[in-house]
Amino acid sequence: MSTNSIPVVRGNGTRNHGRKVAVIGSGSWGTTFAKVLTDAGCDVTIWARRTEVAHEIQVARRNTQYLPSINLPKGLNATSDLAVALRGAQLVFLAVPSQTLRQNLLDLEPYLDRRSVLVSLVKGVEKTTTMRMSEVIADTLDLPPERIGSVSGPNIALEIAKEQPTGAVASCADLSVAQEIATAASAPYFRTYVSTDVVGTELGGVLKNLIALAIGIVDGVGYGENTKAAIITRGLAEMTEFAVASGADPVTMSGLAGLGDLIATCQSPLSRNNTAGRLIGQGYSQEETREQMQQVAEGITSVPPVLELARERGIVMPIVEQVQMVLSGTMAPANLGPHLATEDDVPRPEQRPDTPQEGRWRRLVNRMKGSAA
Numbered sequence: 576m577s578t579n580s581i582p583v584v585r586g587n588g589t590r591n592h593g594r595k596v597a598v599i600g601s602g603s604w605g606t607t608f609a610k611v612l613t614d615a616g617c618d619v620t621i622w623a624r625r626t627e628v629a630h631e632i633q634v635a636r637r638n639t640q641y642l643p644s645i646n647l648p649k650g651l652n653a654t655s656d657l658a659v660a661l662r663g664a665q666l667v668f669l670a671v672p673s674q675t676l677r678q679n680l681l682d683l684e685p686y687l688d689r690r691s692v693l694v695s696l697v698k699g700v701e702k703t704t705t706m707r708m709s710e711v712i713a714d715t716l717d718l719p720p721e722r723i724g725s726v727s728g729p730n731i732a733l734e735i736a737k738e739q740p741t742g743a744v745a746s747c748a749d750l751s752v753a754q755e756i757a758t759a760a761s762a763p764y765f766r767t768y769v770s771t772d773v774v775g776t777e778l779g780g781v782l783k784n785l786i787a788l789a790i791g792i793v794d795g796v797g798y799g800e801n802t803k804a805a806i807i808t809r810g811l812a813e814m815t816e817f818a819v820a821s822g823a824d825p826v827t828m829s830g831l832a833g834l835g836d837l838i839a840t841c842q843s844p845l846s847r848n849n850t851a852g853r854l855i856g857q858g859y860s861q862e863e864t865r866e867q868m869q870q871v872a873e874g875i876t877s878v879p880p881v882l883e884l885a886r887e888r889g890i891v892m893p894i895v896e897q898v899q900m901v902l903s904g905t906m907a908p909a910n911l912g913p914h915l916a917t918e919d920d921v922p923r924p925e926q927r928p929d930t931p932q933e934g935r936w937r938r939l940v941n942r943m944k945g946s947a948a
């Protein structure tokens with residue numbers, strides 16, 4: 576049986592009583608996730624790089640830069656001292672930008688409990704190595720798979736900070752550890768499922784950002800819902816093909832960490848990737864877009880390493896390639912939609928024979944051949 580849809584009991588505080596956890600990173604997602612964990616009954620300390628942010632969270636119960644108008648729970652502790660944040664933490668949730676994670680891990684290593692589990696909340700790949708975040712953790716800290724997890728899903732921070740209900744997937748190669756992570760991260764407005772598919776859970780979060788950039792670009796150009804629906808649908812096919820070739824379970828791509836997150840990110844004006852794409856579609860350069868965005872848009876840095884991995888794996892990703900061409904200025908944003916519509920010389924089946932729909936397509940062809948005979 577696939578583990579992708581096993582729900583855990585929603586947190587009521589008692590199951591997490593005395594569970595010490597740390598959150599590293601106090602941007603919009605780190606702070607929101609710290610609230611989820613605190614509301615789930617965990618004993619949470621969040622680490623902020625800047626002392627003033629730690630102070631504001633600890634004293635004023637606010638993080639005005641990243642979560643304006645949100646009141647943070649009383650039980651949440653904040654510090655800018657890694658040793659304090661990590662003391663006794665059984666679970667360490669990482670919510671820093673993908674490109675700084677390696678250095679952050681080296682910084683926290685001296686204070687890490689030997690038994691603690693590191694859980695990535697990050698949705699990017701390392702540009703210089705093409706590694707996923709769980710690979711960066713294993714590589715930097717030499718940890719076994721049962722001490723590395725990932726949480727991902729349709730999780731727009733500000734909506735969750737307002738306690739609007741949603742779900743996520745907690746994954747770890749060891750199912751019992753995934754259950755521990757999910758229990759810690761199950762608040763009344765946040766339901767966490769478990770999975771052992773770490774690769775799929777992580778890649779869902781990485782790849783949906785690239786498709787959200789494409790959606791933003793065509794939105795900025797002024798194309799309508801048909802174009803966007805086609806990009807989302809074909810985007811999911813690209814995501815699935817890439818993820819499966821990387822060792823993921825295709826089922827994960829149709830779950831919260833895949834399709835769920837793809838929908839949220841492509842639809843939400845709050846999404847930074849979607850917003851970055853829209854600015855580029857409106858004619859701003861990549862540099863101007865970076866300047867306007869005060870927050871991390873992971874998709875922009877993930878495009879080159881994902882395409883590099885796709886080429887290594889013999890996979891063609893037309894949407895992601897065209898996003899790259901737009902980002903590098905070699906294709907006008909207005910051409911992204913039409914190019915997608917005219918890519919084939921010869922019409923081909925919608926479902927590629929090497930996708931999960933293979934069986935259905937083959938059966939259809941065989942049936943047609945049979946009836947023609």
Ligand SMILES: NC(=O)c1ccc[n+]([C@@H]2O[C@H](COP(=O)([O-])OP(=O)(O)OC[C@H]3O[C@@H](n4cnc5c(N)ncnc54)[C@H](O)[C@@H]3O)[C@@H](O)[C@H]2O)c1
Nearest residue numbers: 601602603604605670671675697698730731732870871873
């Ligand atoms: N915001 C969301 O809705 C959301 C949801 C799910 C996952 N994520 C993922 O979480 C990760 C963090 O994103 P975010 O939304 O919190 O970003 P953010 O832009 O809101 O905050 C980034 C944080 O990283 C800090 N930072 C910058 N450089 C750093 C460094 N060298 N060392 C340590 N910290 C540094 C910043 O000070 C800030 O606190 C990203 O991978 C993102 O894709 C975000």
Ligand SMILES: O=P(O)(O)OC[C@H](O)CO
Nearest residue numbers: 728729730731846847848
């Ligand atoms: O704002 P984005 O584009 O980084 O997306 C945020 C989350 O990943 C949505 O699940």
